[in-house]
Amino acid sequence: MTYIATSHCPHCFKPSRQALCQACGFDRDRYVEEAQHLALFTEIGGQYTLGRMLGSGGFAIVYIAKKAGEDTLFAVKEYFPEQLASRSRSGSQVIQKSGESKAQWFATCYKRFIDEARLLETCQKHPSIAGIVRYADLVEQNGSAYLVMEYLDGCSLFDAWLPQQKLSPAQIKPWLKPLLDTLEKLHQRQIYHRDISLKNIFLRGGPQKLDDPVLMDFGLAREGVRESHIKSSVIGVGTPDYLAPEQAANNPETRIDARTDLYSLGAVLFHCLNGTPPPTVETRRLGAPLVFALKDLDPNLKATIESCLSLAKEGRPQDAAALKKRLAAFLHTGETIIPDHEDAQLRATDLALWQQARRLDTLAGYQSYLQNCQLCQQQEAAEEAVKRLGLEAELKKHRPQKPDNPSKLWLWLVLVSFFIAAAVFVKTHTDAGDLSTDGSEVIVWPTPAKPDPYKMDMVAITGGCFQMGSPASEKDRENDEKQHQACVADFYLGKHEVSKGQFAAFVSATGYRTEAEAGDGCHFWTGTEWKKDKQRHWRNLGFAQNDDHPVACVSWNDAQAYIAWLNQQTHKNYRLPTEAEWEYAARAGTATPFYTGACISTQQANYHGHYDYNSCGAKTGLYLGGTSAVGGYPANPWGLYDMAGNVWEWTCSAYVADYDGSESKCISNNDAKTLRVLRGGSWSSHPWRLRSAVRDRSTPGTRGIDVGFRLSRM
Structure with a gap:
């Protein structure tokens, strides 16, 4: 079927010559097409017609779509990294921006986009994983790729939270249990989402139907069996307010697991209850507390959120299944409750050891921290400091030493000058061309060294x-x-x-x-x-x-x-x-x-x-x-x-x-x-x-x- 922008609704695809569609209520006059968006009713893969843009981010644009011969609507996610690509004049071809580094990142991000599609396709084969967006197809065309998914009618958890800026425990309970069921299935297969946030939890049916959450945007998800380390990327490693410490460090040697997801989920719960995200990882390492707005908050729920937000992975529940057990009373699951065992003294001791090492700023100080810490929340920083100070100590061994006796300074300067002159003199005898017009040797004194442009004090x-x-x-x-x-x-x-x-x-x-x-x-x-x-x-x-x-x-x-x-x-x-x-x-x-x-x-x-x-x-x-x-x-x-x-x-x-x-x-x-x-x-x-x-x-x-x-x- 041929669709025409002036005679069809770009949302429901039904005939509509008026700006306000009588079938779905979409107002065409209020819709703004931007230059980087595909034109209305563009066709991809020979069978999908794209309608209006549903949303966009730094690396993708999502459109509503209709498949030929079907009434079902789909959501199509187009790979379009706006910092790395542009649109051709024809309006459909995605063109990589010039530059070797941009081309490399375009290819890297493209692979990640394809990986997201394959991961969703893999999850599709497991019907028990019900709470994720469903994969439909993958089309590679126009120098880009298009991930075809089910179209969800509803709103994100962020949109449900926004009007009142907070959600009560009673509003959290309906979506938390099914979301944990989904995470449990993913974690059992060693699949970690890595970007759980208010915007990536979708409520099918909107705020009036809180018990059908869908986990979206698996662009950062990874299967732990194949890849279990964080990689540095221009895409980043998740939503900043919900990042676990091991993600925020962006260290390729840092292993992620189910507990990384639980930190993000804990941050989401904290945000919903308090109206603001938890303090940043950096400020919490300095002792900033987790303060809950509700004074009568269920103690078990509060303690469990605090355990999810533990800076050390060892302090968090092992996986979604363990978290469900801790929240059994709150969720009314009938499972055995596992109490939380936070050790505040251990964290305080670790912080004190680190602050002492920083004040000393010596090799021995950082080595002492590494030997005595138990949680070792600053292990990577301490190891980096040991490397830096060790290298400085090694270089110092090879530097010429000034005499201890200041009265002998003149002798030291004479000796240094002598050796410089000798080195230059040797060069003039061995380097053809350093001759005056009469054939005698010329001593060429070195020019003063310029300041190192890379050295920052x-x-x-x-x-x-x-x-x-x-x-x-x-x-x-x-x-x-x-x-x-x-x-x-x-x-x-x-x-x-x-x-x-x-x-x-x-x-x-x-x-x-x-x-x-x-x-x-x-x-x-x-x-x-x-x-x-x-x-x-x-x-x-x-x-x-x-x-x-x-x-x-x-x-x-x-x-x-x-x-x-x-x-x-x-x-x-x-x-x-x-x-x-x-x-x-x-x-x-x-x-x-x-x-x-x-x-x-x-x-x-x-x-x-x-x-x-x-x-x-x-x-x-x-x-x-x-x-x-x-x-x-x-x-x-x-x-x-x-x-x-x-x-x-x-x-x-x-x-x-x-x-x-x-x-x-x-x-x-x-x-x-x-x-x-x-x-x-x-x-x-x-x-x-x-x-x-x-x-x-x-x-x-x-x-x-x-x-x-x-x-x-x-």
């Missing part, structure tokens, strides 16, 4: 909890500075802002052009307003700079490009700091407006000294009108330089005016419209803007002559 920051934001009494406080407790895990932060010289090494190695160079320049301050000048970019800011100054006029996207290159060169995992990490490190244990106290001066930071703050004496009359060399002012109490002034610094966090937890994590998408947070103030800022709590924000493509960044890593 990092300061180890021991994590903890602090009051983020500012009190209501703080002078010039803004509305987005709500004071609240925030916790951060241990991390490293750059001692200095990334310098112009370091950024220049990246540009030289890659040929990269910043967005200011490739676009319409950089914003600068005229004295009365900000304007964009096409001639201004990181090389030409309109004031004098050398390689020791912080790089400026770089967008958030430029910073990400630099970080990607640096990580490739160093095999480390540098990133921008989260907003919470930045403020925690800037404050360095202080609770005053500035880390310098109640006031700041131009002897302590580079800012606009023609203005005062709270009549404290910040007005000194000194204004440089540009950046200064990194590290030119005193460090804060934790050894970090220029955390106030010089250049604004990008963070990896999305800006939310009323803090909602986004400040403690990096943004999970690259949406060009989502605002990113900047911190610290700059050389052009009035002193109140240098307060530790001040937040600025902008889109990731923004660049200004007073904007730079510094690096972080775990």
Whole structure:
């Protein structure tokens, strides 16, 4: 049958010349077709006609579909990784974007998509696994693949939860038992979903029918027999708020099993009951508690959720069958109840051992942690530290040692100079061409070594909890500075802002052009307003700079490009700091407006000294009108330089005016419209803007002559 957009409904496929379909109620006028979507009534596989788009994500688009000769509707999931592919002008062919790395990722993700289809097909052969979306077909066409599944009429658990922001235990019970039945069948076959979330649990029949849940989106699922390790991937490893610690680490040597799914399920239950996800893994390692909103919550249900959310897998139920037994009384299954045995003291001891090792930051300290820990929740970090410090110790053995007696320093310098000269002299005798015009040897002295562009001076920051934001009494406080407790895990932060010289090494190695160079320049301050000048970019800011100054006029996207290159060169995992990490490190244990106290001066930071703050004496009359060399002012109490002034610094966090937890994590998408947070103030800022709590924000493509960044890593 031929379908025409003007005469058929794109939802139910029945004849309908009106915008509002009389058969199903779909309103065609409110439906927006986007450029990357397949045209209405596109045919695939010679038998499936696609209707309207049902939903989309970063790697797939889902359409409603009808099979020729049948009245049954299907859902068709098209492989379309928007960061790796585009649509042809004809509107159907999927074209890989250029670049070897993108082609490799396209192929990797394509394989994962096919694996999802095969896994669903395998599960289809086991009728006892009833609570998963049913596989129908797989079509490979148009340079892509199409997974055909049953069409489910209902809503996700997220949509059911959204109107009231919470679900009561009575609303949880109907869908939890059948969902556990499904997980039990999957776990028996060593199949682990790895991405259980509010959006991946679908309620067939909607919120009025809670007892028929369907587990969806098996894109990350794996059969444990064939593959039992987490692989690093551009797709990621699950939904951040529900990730088990072993998934969040993204370590290819970390084994996953049924308990990984149970952590995610515990996070879903916690979210439903409390209205917010549980604290992040990092903050919980620092002692952040699991606080339940319901004071009269069933003790067994509460204890069981807490056990599912155990940071150590050993503290969680073994699998879905074991979890069902623990919840027998709540679910009224009639099974024997197995009590929970959480050992809070054991976790506290483990945390104390780790904090002691971090404070010492020595080989012996980390080795002591590995020898004495029982849960060993920080085993991977400790082993990495042992490797790092062991290598440093080995290198130190081969470095020339200065004499213990300072009075003999002149002798040491003479000897070093002699050996350098001797080495060069030998070279001139053995290297043809090093001759003067009269045939005599020429001694060529080596030029001074350039700074290593890959070496980043990092300061180890021991994590903890602090009051983020500012009190209501703080002078010039803004509305987005709500004071609240925030916790951060241990991390490293750059001692200095990334310098112009370091950024220049990246540009030289890659040929990269910043967005200011490739676009319409950089914003600068005229004295009365900000304007964009096409001639201004990181090389030409309109004031004098050398390689020791912080790089400026770089967008958030430029910073990400630099970080990607640096990580490739160093095999480390540098990133921008989260907003919470930045403020925690800037404050360095202080609770005053500035880390310098109640006031700041131009002897302590580079800012606009023609203005005062709270009549404290910040007005000194000194204004440089540009950046200064990194590290030119005193460090804060934790050894970090220029955390106030010089250049604004990008963070990896999305800006939310009323803090909602986004400040403690990096943004999970690259949406060009989502605002990113900047911190610290700059050389052009009035002193109140240098307060530790001040937040600025902008889109990731923004660049200004007073904007730079510094690096972080775990």
